[in-house]
Each structure stands twice: as structure tokens, then as C-alpha cells.
Amino acid sequence: MYGSATLVMNEKVNSMWEAGKNVYHFGFGESRFPVHPVMADALEKSASKHSYVPIQGIKDLRQQVSKFYNQHFNLTSNENQIIVGVGSKSLLYAVIHSLPGDVILPVPAWVSYKDHAELNNRQVITFDLDRGNGFQVSIDALAKARAQATPGPCMLVLTNPNNPTGTILSKENIKAVAEYCRKNDIVILSDEIYSLLTHDGFTHTTPAQYYPEGTVVLGGLSKILSLGGWRMGVAVVPEGEIGNQIIDGFRHIAGSIWSCVPAPIQYASITAYEDSSEIKNYIHTCGAMHQIRTQYLYNQMADMGIPCASPQGAFYLYPNFMPWAESLKSKGVHSDHELSLHLLEKYEIAVLGGSEFLDNPDQYAVRLATSYIDAESDEAAATLVRAYQQNPNPNSFIQDHHPRFKAMVQRLGDFISSVN
Ligand SMILES: Cc1ncc(COP(=O)(O)O)c(C=O)c1O
Numbered sequence: 436m437y438g439s440a441t442l443v444m445n446e447k448v449n450s451m452w453e454a455g456k457n458v459y460h461f462g463f464g465e466s467r468f469p470v471h472p473v474m475a476d477a478l479e480k481s482a483s484k485h486s487y488v489p490i491q492g493i494k495d496l497r498q499q500v501s502k503f504y505n506q507h508f509n510l511t512s513n514e515n516q517i518i519v520g521v522g523s524k525s526l527l528y529a530v531i532h533s534l535p536g537d538v539i540l541p542v543p544a545w546v547s548y549k550d551h552a553e554l555n556n557r558q559v560i561t562f563d564l565d566r567g568n569g570f571q572v573s574i575d576a577l578a579k580a581r582a583q584a585t586p587g588p589c590m591l592v593l594t595n596p597n598n599p600t601g602t603i604l605s606k607e608n609i610k611a612v613a614e615y616c617r618k619n620d621i622v623i624l625s626d627e628i629y630s631l632l633t634h635d636g637f638t639h640t641t642p643a644q645y646y647p648e649g650t651v652v653l654g655g656l657s658k659i660l661s662l663g664g665w666r667m668g669v670a671v672v673p674e675g676e677i678g679n680q681i682i683d684g685f686r687h688i689a690g691s692i693w694s695c696v697p698a699p700i701q702y703a704s705i706t707a708y709e710d711s712s713e714i715k716n717y718i719h720t721c722g723a724m725h726q727i728r729t730q731y732l733y734n735q736m737a738d739m740g741i742p743c744a745s746p747q748g749a750f751y752l753y754p755n756f757m758p759w760a761e762s763l764k765s766k767g768v769h770s771d772h773e774l775s776l777h778l779l780e781k782y783e784i785a786v787l788g789g790s791e792f793l794d795n796p797d798q799y800a801v802r803l804a805t806s807y808i809d810a811e812s813d814e815a816a817a818t819l820v821r822a823y824q825q826n827p828n829p830n831s832f833i834q835d836h837h838p839r840f841k842a843m844v845q846r847l848g849d850f851i852s853s854v855n
Pocket of ligand 1: 522545667
């Protein structure tokens with residue numbers, strides 16, 4: 436079925452829920468916390484904005500976004516370098532459309548990049564992130580991928596913090612990648628949609644700091660403010676030729692297909708990018724809740740002996756079930772996809788198999804998104820926020836407010852017992 440694997444899984448789980456079935460939904464990376472009242476108010480006040488607005492985005496918003504990136508990531512830009520798109524997906528597609536060359540993807544790679552490349556008839560070249568080294572980029576592996584690409588300029592997509600692994604590329608690694616790309620005619624598409632959701636002790640580094648003339652930064656409000664349905668994405672493009680090519684390509688696509696991001700969403704989004712302590716605190720609070728929930732599952736899986744990189748940002752875990760490969764095969768489970776079906780059918784746990792992220796199916800890797808559980812309804816999500824604000828102690832937050840999460844962990848334990 437066409438459509439991103441994550442959206443397809445979400446639709447499947449929703450129809451199972453509608454049919455009265457129980458499913459623990461770890462298959463969809465949607466941040467579920469409530470719309471902050473300040474944002475809801477801003478949208479209400481913008482309801483009367485009914486005219487078409489500039490294709491690239493309204494100037495006030497672009498100015499604010501430029502300031503925001505400067506303040507948070509020390510990235511210097513002006514409003515002409517900012518593009519506002521229908522979610523960052525539309526921008527990723529438009530950037531690939533606008534620039535020449537093949538698309539290099541580190542694996543595991545988020546589900547949509549390959550589609551963005553293929554919809555643009557681009558060759559995709561993959562290389563493995565270094566599993567033994569916290570899913571960092573090995574420059575040797577990148578160089579091998581570069582050698583396979585058609586000579587001339589090409590693109591590399593980096594996701595940091597990473598979906599599906601929940602890991603972060605270190606500052607040194609980012610610097611080395613940026614330097615390699617500069618020397619080898621590679622434009623970096625730096626997907627930084629989770630950049631404000633780093634866990635304690637980890638910080639986000641953008642390659643634009645080291646390679647501003649060849650890095651496109653992508654972000655938006657979907658993950659940091661739980662506003663996925665607003666479809667509000669941004670790109671910060673380099674000054675000069677590369678940036679101009681992207682802006683031209685974007686204007687061609689957006690001007691012919693969707694004209695502009697809905698005007699009320701753009702006006703309201705100015706508030707999100709303003710230097711407001713209320714919004715900053717809310718992003719921080721949501722990040723802290725994601726961290727506690729993700730860390731909880733990581734600790735539980737570690738107790739069960741499930742191999743998994745420790746989480747450093749976003750709300751994902753990417754364990755593998757290789758230690759149980761033989762036992763799984765004896766049960767007729769021969770790939771990560773079959774494992775995801777087995778977990779859903781027998782244990783009511785929805786996950787995505789690693790091959791959706793271009794991983795090798797016999798790695799038996801799956802991605803668990805911790806963002807949905809116990810926040811299935813808006814009311815449940817609002818209750819979680821209130822509970823955390825009253826008592827941010829991680830233990831009580833999980834023990835007192837996450838009944839479904841605890842039930843899922845029990846189920847996962849039953850699964851491990853069945854294959855041990
Ligand atoms: C790594 C990554 N990039 C981009 C997106 C798309 O976000 P948007 O809602 O801005 O299109 C997602 C959403 O799941 C994501 O995980």
C-alpha cells in the first residue's frame with residue numbers, strides 16, 4: 436500500500452481500536468501532548484487571515500524563524516534564506532527536486548527519504564551507520580557510498596537526533612562529516628526536526644555551523660510542540676547559488692500545487708518561534724516527559740537482555756532481537772516484518788520493522804516510538820502534562836500515570852519468555 440509506513444501503521448492501529456481491539460501503539464512517532472493554550476489562542480486570533488500569502492512564507496514568520504535558529508543553534512541567516520513548507524516533508528521533497536545528483540542515505544534511515552528521492556527519480560545509495568559506535572557516521576563508509584554515486588554533486592541526508600535509533604551524532608562526528616562533504620561536493624540535508632528534544636547530557640550540533648554554504652537545515656513544529664497536524668515545516672537554506680536553486684525549485688512546486696502554507700497557521704506560528712519563556716518551558720517539559728518515558732522502556736528492555744542503543748534524543752528506541760533469531764525462526768518468524776506482525780497479533784504491541792528504515796530484515800530490528808502510549812486521547816495526554824507539572828519525579832510519573840505502558844512492558848516480557 437502506498438503511503439509512509441508510519442502513517443499506514445497509524446491508520447491500521449486506529450481501525451483496530453475502532454473495531455474494539457486493544458493495541459499498545461508504539462508504531463507511530465507523533466508527539467501527543469496538548470496544543471499549548473498560547474498557540475491555540477494565536478491560531479484563534481489568526482482565523483480571519485484568509486488571503487493567499489507569499490509562496491515562501493510570510494515575512495514576519497521567516498524573520499522570527501531566522502532569529503530562532505540564531506538563538507538556539509548559533510546559525511546566522513536572514514529571512515530570505517527561510518522557506519515555510521507544508522510540514523518538513525514537503526521541503527525535503529522540494530530540496531531533492533531542486534538540487535542535482537544522487538541521494539546518499541545512512542541506514543537505518545527514516546521512512547520517507549527514499550520515497551522523496553524516488554518520486555524525484557533519483558538514485559538512492561545507502562551505507563550503514565556504525566552500530567557498534569552508537570550509530571555514528573563512519574567516514575570510510577560514507578566515502579564508499581560517495582564512490583558509488585554518479586560523479587558530480589550529490590546529497591547526503593542526516594537525521595539528528597535520529598529516527599529510528601534515538602541516538603545523536605556527536606559534535607566531532609558532525610564536524611568530520613561536514614568537512615568530508617565540503618571536500619567531496621556533497622550538500623547536506625540536515626533533518627533537525629528533533630533538535631530541541633535532546634535528553635539530559637546531550638546537545639545538538641548542526642553541520643551548518645561547519646559547512647554553512649552546503650547545508651540545508653530542516654525543522655518544524657510537529658515534534659517540539661506536538662503540532663504535526665498543523666503541517667508547519669521550515670528550511671534554512673544556504674546563502675548563494677545552492678540556496679537560490681532550492682528557493683526556485685520550491686517556488687515552482689509550491690506555487691503550482693499548494694500555493695502557501697495556510698495563512699492562519701503561518702500567523703499563529705510566529706508565536707512559536709518568538710522568544711517566549713512560556714513556549715520554551717513547554718518544549719522543555721514535553722522533552723522531559725518524552726525522555727522519562729523512553730528511558731523507562733530502555734531500562735525495562737535492558738533488564739530483559741534486549742540489545743538496544745541507549746536513547747539520547749527524540750522518542751525512539753531501536754532494539755534488535757538477534758539473540759533470539761533461531762527461536763524466532765522456529766516459530767515461523769523470519770524477518771523484522773514478520774516479527775512486527777507477531778508482536779501485533781500475539782502481544783497487541785504495534786511497532787515498525789527495521790526494513791521500513793531500509794535495514795537488513797534479518798537484523799530483527801524494530802522501532803518503538805514511545806510518544807503515543809497513555810496519551811491516546813487528548814484528555815489522557817493533558818492529564819499526563821498536569822501530573823508531570825505537579826510531580827516531575829520520573830518514578831512516580833511512570834508508576835502512577837502509565838498503566839498501559841506498564842502493561843505493554845509485561846507483554847514484552849511474556850514475548851521474551853516465549854522465545855527464551
Ligand atoms: C526524521 C523526521 N523527519 C521529518 C518528519 C516529518 O515531519 P513534518 O511533520 O514536519 O512533515 C518526521 C516525522 O515523523 C521525522 O521523524
